[in-house]
Amino acid sequence: MSHVLIVGAGPAGLAAAEVLARAGVRVTLAERQEQAGGMPLSCGHSPFGWREFRRILSGKAYAARLIDRATEAGAEVRLAKSVAQIDAQGRVTLTSDAGLQDLAPDLILLATGAREATRAERLLPGDRPLGVLTTGSLQDLWFRRGAVPFRRPVILGSEMVSMSAILTCRQAGAPPVALLEPGEALVARAPFRWLPRALGLPVHRGVTLTDLVARDGRLRALHFTDARGRAQEVEADGLVLTGRFRPESGLARLSGLEIDPFTQGPRVDALGRTSHSRVFAAGNALRGVETAGWCWAEGRAVARAMITHLQSPLPDGPALHLGPGLAWAMPQRLAPKPALELQLRASAAIRGRLIARDAQGAIRLTLQVTTAPERRILLPMAPLLALDQPLTLSLEAE
Ligand SMILES: Cc1cc2nc3c(=O)[nH]c(=O)nc-3n(C[C@H](O)[C@H](O)[C@H](O)COP(=O)(O)OP(=O)(O)OC[C@H]3O[C@@H](n4cnc5c(N)ncnc54)[C@H](O)[C@@H]3O)c2cc1C
Numbered sequence: 001m002s003h004v005l006i007v008g009a010g011p012a013g014l015a016a017a018e019v020l021a022r023a024g025v026r027v028t029l030a031e032r033q034e035q036a037g038g039m040p041l042s043c044g045h046s047p048f049g050w051r052e053f054r055r056i057l058s059g060k061a062y063a064a065r066l067i068d069r070a071t072e073a074g075a076e077v078r079l080a081k082s083v084a085q086i087d088a089q090g091r092v093t094l095t096s097d098a099g100l101q102d103l104a105p106d107l108i109l110l111a112t113g114a115r116e117a118t119r120a121e122r123l124l125p126g127d128r129p130l131g132v133l134t135t136g137s138l139q140d141l142w143f144r145r146g147a148v149p150f151r152r153p154v155i156l157g158s159e160m161v162s163m164s165a166i167l168t169c170r171q172a173g174a175p176p177v178a179l180l181e182p183g184e185a186l187v188a189r190a191p192f193r194w195l196p197r198a199l200g201l202p203v204h205r206g207v208t209l210t211d212l213v214a215r216d217g218r219l220r221a222l223h224f225t226d227a228r229g230r231a232q233e234v235e236a237d238g239l240v241l242t243g244r245f246r247p248e249s250g251l252a253r254l255s256g257l258e259i260d261p262f263t264q265g266p267r268v269d270a271l272g273r274t275s276h277s278r279v280f281a282a283g284n285a286l287r288g289v290e291t292a293g294w295c296w297a298e299g300r301a302v303a304r305a306m307i308t309h310l311q312s313p314l315p316d317g318p319a320l321h322l323g324p325g326l327a328w329a330m331p332q333r334l335a336p337k338p339a340l341e342l343q344l345r346a347s348a349a350i351r352g353r354l355i356a357r358d359a360q361g362a363i364r365l366t367l368q369v370t371t372a373p374e375r376r377i378l379l380p381m382a383p384l385l386a387l388d389q390p391l392t393l394s395l396e397a398e
Contacts, residue, residue: 001026002310005092005105006075007083007251010038011292012283013111014066015052015299016306021073023307028103029075030094032082037063038113039136040292044143045167051293060143062292086255090278107278107306110266111299112251114284116161117244126212129219131238135165138240148172150238154222155179155201156209158186159243159374161289163195169240170199178234180207180224185349187243187374204232212239243374245289252281262328263287269317270331270338270381271309272302280306287330287343290376301339308337318390323357325350325395327373334385342384344377344393352397354379358389369395 002025006013009031021027043059084093094101116134131150142148151174155165158181169176179196184206186193196203206227213221221235247265258267258275265286272280282302283295317334327345349372356365364387371377
């Protein structure tokens, strides 16, 4: 019987576990937390589950369903086990309080999720006070432990997850006092981007944070310049850093997998195969954040590709290169019978043409797009596969 190790028991890992176990594969799921469920476990709010169960569920209820389905199918879930490294032969080192353990599965799936950029990664200036945290940590503190470390926070960023942060802070009795967006426009789609105004929350765009002012180790105020270059101050005892997700790729990096400089996740082909012959990847480990339902679908699709691979590996397809106008593209290589959708993100808001050029610079495909950063762009893979050659993708204004 083939054996697959899945790293990470979030929606992608749990969905893959169910598919693989139902196909008769021995599945071990290693999760570093003490509970399975991934990010949704820290989300007391909805909406989760529409794509999967045709129901709107809270994150916790959704996670519970995915866990039940994976374990009922026969997957073994090992909690509080962190995968520390995968060697060149595919041998895996698991760490836990009990010490180190080695496994030698036939294939490995990285479903390690994504996290928001930290304070250090955002190069925030000023003091290092308490009360500065990401939405992920905020949700974890409030929904799992019932506490938040501030009463008057400021929200930095305006992605969908920022709206989630606003609601969580209000629920925790700490209504935000301002929303600061570094860009010129709010990022979340309507109607979600109307939420701050609807709640009477002051919104500042084009913001550059210039100082975090602390006293006795606690945040007291934020200094920033606004879109017109005016210096402003807001009194606040907390700062929630929202969005700017990047894949949790520590394990992939430590294990010597090729990392895509644009997505910051492992480079993959359209089957989810990484540069390591035994390692696949799915879910937010591939790129910044998508919804749980999207990651769940990716987990299932990559699991099916793994089942095919165990029987008879498919050949490699041509590479996709990134050209001007695009922030990232995933996957970075085509493959027959693709499991993943070809997703792209623009570097800036644009109305224009998405262009695929061959190695000689000839235009082989175009698609009209109107988009903004953080908006998902999907490019049909079949016409690109039919061209059967390396292509460079770019986004050009009309
Ligand atoms: C604040 C917030 C609110 C959100 N709200 C919604 C919403 O309302 N609706 C929605 O659809 N989506 C929502 N999302 C997005 C959703 O949570 C994610 O899309 C989804 O959880 C991604 O699934 P995943 O399996 O790829 O990763 P994750 O859910 O992040 O799971 C990854 C798992 O891998 C584990 N792991 C990582 N490294 C290792 C290792 N080395 N060894 C062992 N285990 C490891 C982690 O502990 C984690 O449990 C929200 C996200 C955030 C941050």
